[in-house]
Amino acid sequence: MEKLVNKIKVEFEAFAIDANLQVEKGVKAAGSRARKASLELEKLLKEFRKSSIENSKK
Numbered sequence: 273m274e275k276l277v278n279k280i281k282v283e284f285e286a287f288a289i290d291a292n293l294q295v296e297k298g299v300k301a302a303g304s305r306a307r308k309a310s311l312e313l314e315k316l317l318k319e320f321r322k323s324s325i326e327n328s329k330k
Contacts, residue, residue, distance in 0.1 A: 273323050280316045283309055
């Protein structure tokens with residue numbers, strides 16, 4: 273689970289950087305990267321939720 277949390281942190285940092293570039297400087301390519309990162313974050317967060325529920329049942 274620790275490995276999963278670290279993956280989420282890394283992906284969120286990438287998302288935050290690209291989202292800020294799009295908002296502050298209008299970089300369109302950064303917007304595309306941020307959207308891609310958001311999809312990956314969604315998958316990772318669902319995986320975290322599933323893992324967290326399993327661990328709480330033990």
